[in-house]
Amino acid sequence: MFTTLKKRIVACLIILAVLGSGILSSLVFPRISVTAAAGQAKPLVHQIEAPANLDDTTSLTTFVDGIMEEDMNRLHIPGAVISIVKDGQIILAKGYGSSNLEKAAQVDPKTSMFRIASTTKLFTWTAVMQLVEAGKIDLDTDVNTYLKDFKVPDTYPEPITMRHLMTHTAGFEEGGVGYQITTDPAKLPGSISETLEKHRLARVRPPGEMSSYSNYGTALAGLIVQEVSGMPYDDYVKKNIFDPLDMKYATVQEPLPEAFKPYAVVGYNSENGSFTPGTPTYEAGFRPAGSGTVSAVDMAHFMIAHLQNGRYGDKQILSANTVGLMHATAFQFDKRMPGVTLGFAEKKVNGLTLITHGGSDPMFNTELYLVPAKNIGIFLSYSGGAGSESAEGLLQAFFNKYYPAPLEETPVDPSITAESVQKYAGSYEFTRRNFSDIDKFFNFLVQFNVTVSDNKLSLGSGSEQAFYAPVGENLFQHVGGTEQIAFRTDESGKVTHMVLGAIPDMPLERTPLMDQTRFWFTLLGIAAFIFITAIFGFILGRRKMKAMSTPEKWVIRLSAATSGWGLLSFVTIFLVVMSMDLMTKLSGISAALYLSLAMPILFVGLTLALLVGTLLAWKNRYFTTFRRVHYTLVALSAVMLVVFFYHWNLLGWQFG
Helix, strand or coil, X not given: CHHHHHHHHXXXXXXXXXXXXXXXXXXXXXXXXXXXXXXXXXXXXXXXXXXXXCCCHXXXXXXXXXXXXXXXXXXXXXXXXXXXXXXXXXXXXXXXXXXXXXXXXXXXXXXXXEEEEHHXXXXXXXXXXXXXXXXXXXXXXXXXXCCCCCCCCCCCCCCCEHHHHHCCCCCECCCCCCCCCECCHHHCCCCHHHHHXXXXXXXXXXXXXXXXXXXXXXXXXXXXXXXXXXCCHHHHHHHHHHCCCCCCCXXXXXXXXXXXXHHECCXXXXXCCEEEECCCCECHHHHXXXXXXXXXXXXXXXXHHHHCCCEECCEECCCHXXXXXXHCCCECCCCCXXXXXXXXXXXXXXXXXXXXXXXXXXXXXXXXXXXXXXXXXEEEEECCCCHHXXXXXXXXXXXXXXXXXXXXXXXXXXXXXXXXXXXXXXXXXXXXXXXXXXXXXXXXXXXXXXXXXXXXXEECCHHHCEEEEEEECCEXXXXXXXXXXXXXXXCCCCEEEEEECCCCCCXXXXXXXXXXXXXXXXXXXXHHHHHHHHHHHHHHCHHHXXXXXXXXXXXXXXXXXXXXXXXXXXXXXXXXXXXXXXXXXXXXXXXXXXXXXXXXXXXXXXXXXXXXXXXXXXXXXXXXXXXXXXXXXXXXXXXXXXXXXXXXXXXXXXXX
């Protein structure tokens, strides 16, 4: 059940990143753990055996080979790579499958360069902390202090600080339709400052209040690195991170420099059992959030530095104190749940705390896990297929084998009654979403419904249903597992927010009535029925219209025309938007979308005319009273549809 529900959550976040491990994005989506967002618990070890010896690299390789080879076939993955480090050494680095099917090139962990999408953010955050250590950036100073041409608006009294950017608590909305990525190399590299200015996102909540994963915020941090250091972002990362860590096959430049092109891994789409090369995507001005292309061995060097207090070999990229600060919990939705550090998200596996970051684009999936307490790091990247599912399964299997832990049952809190559980039921939507542009419409179908069953919370339905029992105040745990859900309430005790333990940087909040899918579908259904009756009434009553006066004929025609155009407008927009693939949504605005968004504008004019017609019908006593009431209902339905178009930013071309 869980895997299916997990895919739904990933899909929701991808939509939100336009949507989009979230949600939210340079087409760099935060990776949600595949076995632990909401639903079936992670595979757990009940009979604890002695941990396997991780120093036995032969056994480790055999173990990983078995999982990877099975996943490559089962999950339709053309190419993958893994590197594992322990105590400052690479204990495994291996490639699987092909880096280029057309050339029959095998994946080489040392030189094959995978697109790592949002995992690039770790380079940006590391660069920020270097400048913090140098005294050039203060984590709690207004970021406008460091910006030259581009400035963040003072929407709220509280300024945005670098700490807010690093914990994704700056309060930006999400957006990206038409501009988040590009598939045209001629548009590169793209100015970070001009991109942020041109596609400015609104501040929708006070900073420090709530986490909401933000690619825009990361790009802003990259711009600050550039402005404070006096070096282009790409050059800074190369000089201060890649070069000292001997990362020879690593870059954040777009497109790839000529010297790296022979080593680029091709991303693939799986179609009917075969692989077809995908269209490369570029982040352009959003590159601090996701433009990295790196080999597994080079990422191993990066992991070693973070696990060795900033040291790799004889080079020190961060001090021990700075690394400690960066890895420490910096924001938590709930003190009992995983939180976020200055750049990483926390994750619990078999009782151990991991700090992680991942990323996805249309072809690539990447995961990076660090276990500071054990001096272990794992990097995984895939060039197609369900890579995130493979990564999560491998991670859990790894910890079950080498760091097994018993299932610790958390007792159900007997003080929580069925009545008190009921207050948590309802619809929730991710804080990572858009408010200002057409992107908002992609939230329409992206909502999380929580119901109550037998004094437990239920997520999903049918084979996807999962149950969570109360184990504390505002805290629920998966029945038979360890994953938890926490809620937040206001002073009156009303539930306002929810967070899934696997995605601490993307909480959800109660869906207001005006955003609820069920609310709108109910109204739209009623309106559609009334519109259809108006259309059929016009068709079936054409003979009777011959005896009517000209004004009566025109108001009836207006009713039918408005009804027909309203139905056509909604259906057209819905089909156009839903038929657009992700790359089309994020890289450009199609002519079909432009044309479809013109339709509601004309509908507004028809609705205004219909309201005038309604007044005339009552004033001049056109038709029977019943028909005048029906005519009024048509007009009210049209007004409702106008409100729908307005609320979801579909009245015209509202692109960010």
